[in-house]
Amino acid sequence: MMEDNSPKVISDKIPFYRDVRFLKVFFQILFIIGIILLAGFLYSNMLNGLSRQGIELNLTFLNSEAGFELSEGIDFEPSETFLKAFWVGIVNTLKVSILGIFSATAIGFFFGIARLSSNWLIRQIASVYVECFRNIPLVLQIVFWYAIMLVLPVVRESISFFDSIFINVRGVYLPALEGTAGLILWLWYLLSGIIIAIIVVLGLAAFRYFFQSRELHATSRPSFISNIIFGAKWVAAPTFLIIAIVGWFLTPEVPFELSRPEFRGFNFVGGMNFSPEFTALLIGLAVYTSAFIAEVVRSGIQAVVKGQREAARSVGLKESQVLRLVVVPQAIPVIVPPLTSQYLNLAKNSSLAIFIGFPDLFQVGEIMMSQTGQSIPIFAMIMVSYLIMSLTTSAFMNWYNHRITRIGRSR
Amino acid sequence: MRNKFLFRISVLVLAILFVTPLLADNHESILDKVKNRGKLVCGVHGGLPGFGFLGEDGKWSGFDADFGRAIAAAVLGDPSKVEFVPLNAAERFTALQTGEIDVLIRNTTWTLSRDAELSTDFAPPTFYDGQGFMVPKSLNIESITELAGASIGVTAGSTTELNLTDTMRSLGLEFNSISYADIDTLYNSYDAGRVDVVTSDKSQLVARRKDLKNPDDHVILDATISKEPLGPLTIHGDNEWNDAVSWVVYATFFAEEHNITQENVKTFKTENPEIKRFLGESGEMGKKLGLPKDWAKQIIISVGNYGEIFERHLTPIGLPRGVNKPWTQGGLLYSMPFR
Known part of the structure; x- marks a missing residue:
């Protein structure tokens, strides 16, 4: 500021409204007041508009009976509340996002590295993959995958593998382990096994620390921690295993049984089912995002200076070792920040589920809005839920990024 | 000089902020809005043949769409002054609540909760399903x-x-x-x-x-x-507008009860005083509703009576009239008196 340059003696004489120290603070306060007033205006305007239409803003409707069924997710009965229905939506969104993030990362790393392959064919295939999938709108891709699911054979003509895996227009049915009545008892055995193992290991470590190692020289004396690790490996794990196996036979009923999908009435019953909606959404999100991740990975690898590769090769490392030991560790800090954005995009894009009828957070919210008319509170709830998910993801990724860059520097 | 200017600006901004919410309370009926705009905005289904769908010629067609045209004919004297907005089931009420559409004619069921809680008012059902x-x-x-x-x-x-x-x-x-x-x-x-x-x-x-x-x-x-019971909806609390929409529906019932059709309406000769009031030849039915004198006549000229609308759109897709016929023939369609 200009006034800063003038001598202090004069600054005493200028009136407060020309004093830069005062003005700085004054305008900041004015700005904050402006923001508050604007927010207040928008809020009161909304309340006015709502009261004119006879809508009251409150959340009591969340405790009333939902009255609709949801096609998948954690157990939900139509007699349960709207709040529970919303929670089912959140869990479904989390499920598809987390699985999507893992699969997109795996596919993305594969194609990102493949794009830099020395093999011409692999390189071209990877480029075609990336360019195709990142340049077609995601909605189209999801609807496309769903259309593919719908041309699978009908239930009665399912494709079956070994009579235990079935694929049909209702999705993929896999055998699953289901807990029986004996499961609880067996879990108690396991818990007691863990407790016994901990006691034994601590006792053993203390014993070795105080008695056995006293004769050794102080510097070569094993630390308490290494004693615990030793104990865990050679004593606790076997103890635990023995208890688990003996417990398995001690329980009157076998804790788990294999549940195979079986055709009954209209559908397959039992086992595990990935619905076509879920599968189409998961494939759509994973494939789309993986194309972007592939580019992120490629740019990360190319950011590692060429000399590093050459140096690694010159000490005789194999090409795979060059990648694993030298290039990737240095590329990761470059990759992580843009990777975080891709994860956030994937989670938010999962709201496109509404196009194919997967009951995610957004679709459940839409149904609730239609059934209750409480658009504004429900929209706010949806926004806050996505916000919390995104902030958590980015906090975790920032922590991870901080950790790896710190390790990088200390090296 | 400069901070005086800033001061004035701040005062002005504050004044606007405090006064505007008060002004926002002052609302006009959608009926007047439609008249001033010269166009009706009507929410329809968009994917339901027979009721509301976009034809291959790029024109909206269907039973619900024709009721939208009937309202435009009654209010503006021209059935073509309608803009149709296709909506899905979940977004239809929000569109009505926010004023994006003037009226929702999208096979929507009349229920207690929607009537009381959803800040919507129903006009008489046009189709009992x-x-x-x-x-x-x-x-x-x-x-x-x-x-x-x-x-x-x-x-x-x-x-x-x-x-x-x-x-x-x-x-x-x-x-x-x-x-x-x-x-x-x-x-x-x-x-x-x-x-x-x-x-x-x-x-x-x-x-x-x-x-x-x-x-x-x-x-x-x-x-x-x-x-x-499926019918048109308007925003809660706008009684003038709801009255207008309701009586447009009744007008189509009434015309069928009295065999007034698209063909004969212009030359319809009658000494029946109620029909005379209906056609705007006597009384001030239109004025009471805030509509032109010949509002009902315009409806029949542009889309015909209820039976004609039904036969144009629903009979071809194989829907029987069932209970959707005039009460005089044992159906549920019952127009309130034009008096």
Whole structure:
């Protein structure tokens, strides 16, 4: 500021409204007041508009009976509340996002590295993959995958593998382990096994620390921690295993049984089912995002200076070792920040589920809005839920990024 | 000089902020808004042949669309001054609440909760419907009780979604319902066998059956599990506008009761004082509603009476008139007196 340059003696004489120290603070306060007033205006305007239409803003409707069924997710009965229905939506969104993030990362790393392959064919295939999938709108891709699911054979003509895996227009049915009545008892055995193992290991470590190692020289004396690790490996794990196996036979009923999908009435019953909606959404999100991740990975690898590769090769490392030991560790800090954005995009894009009828957070919210008319509170709830998910993801990724860059520097 | 200017600006901004909410309270009826705008904005289905859909010629057509045109004819004297907005089940009420549309004519069921809670007002039902089930003939199903364990497709955010749950619960039947926001996805996945059964208003089932791959392979069960009175909706609290919309509906009923048709309305000769009032030849029916004198006549000139609208759109898709005929013929359509 200009006034800063003038001598202090004069600054005493200028009136407060020309004093830069005062003005700085004054305008900041004015700005904050402006923001508050604007927010207040928008809020009161909304309340006015709502009261004119006879809508009251409150959340009591969340405790009333939902009255609709949801096609998948954690157990939900139509007699349960709207709040529970919303929670089912959140869990479904989390499920598809987390699985999507893992699969997109795996596919993305594969194609990102493949794009830099020395093999011409692999390189071209990877480029075609990336360019195709990142340049077609995601909605189209999801609807496309769903259309593919719908041309699978009908239930009665399912494709079956070994009579235990079935694929049909209702999705993929896999055998699953289901807990029986004996499961609880067996879990108690396991818990007691863990407790016994901990006691034994601590006792053993203390014993070795105080008695056995006293004769050794102080510097070569094993630390308490290494004693615990030793104990865990050679004593606790076997103890635990023995208890688990003996417990398995001690329980009157076998804790788990294999549940195979079986055709009954209209559908397959039992086992595990990935619905076509879920599968189409998961494939759509994973494939789309993986194309972007592939580019992120490629740019990360190319950011590692060429000399590093050459140096690694010159000490005789194999090409795979060059990648694993030298290039990737240095590329990761470059990759992580843009990777975080891709994860956030994937989670938010999962709201496109509404196009194919997967009951995610957004679709459940839409149904609730239609059934209750409480658009504004429900929209706010949806926004806050996505916000919390995104902030958590980015906090975790920032922590991870901080950790790896710190390790990088200390090296 | 400069900070004086800033001071003035701040005062002005504050004044605007404090005064505007008060001004916002001052509202005019949608009836006046439509007149000033010279155009009606009407929410319709968009994907339901017979009721509201975009034809190949780029024109909106259907039973619901014609009621939109009837309102435009009554208020503005011109049935073409309508803008149709296609809406899905879940977004329709928000569109009405926010004033994006003036009236919603999108086979919407009149229920207590929607009337009381949703800040909407209903005009008289234009179509009395009921919820039914469509199943492939190959399943050999004749009644709802045989649907235990079935996957049932339904429109997300509709009354049919709630009725389905109620019915299956009261029968103690397990089922799996899949809700689709988009009606085309719903019928596509039914056609592909993703769901065994599709449930909706019977009129919709009839209308959509024609578009399935093999319409003859599907049967609509006899059972009707609910009452679905479908009609136009307006925003809650705007009585003038709701009155106008309601009487447009009554006018189409009244014309059918008295055999006033698109063809004969211009030359209709009568000594019946009520019909004279209806046609605007005497009395001030239009003025009382805030509409032009010949509002009812304009409706009949542009879209015809209820029977004509029905025969134009619903008879071709195979819907019988059922209870949707005038009370004089044992139906449910009953116009309030034009007095």
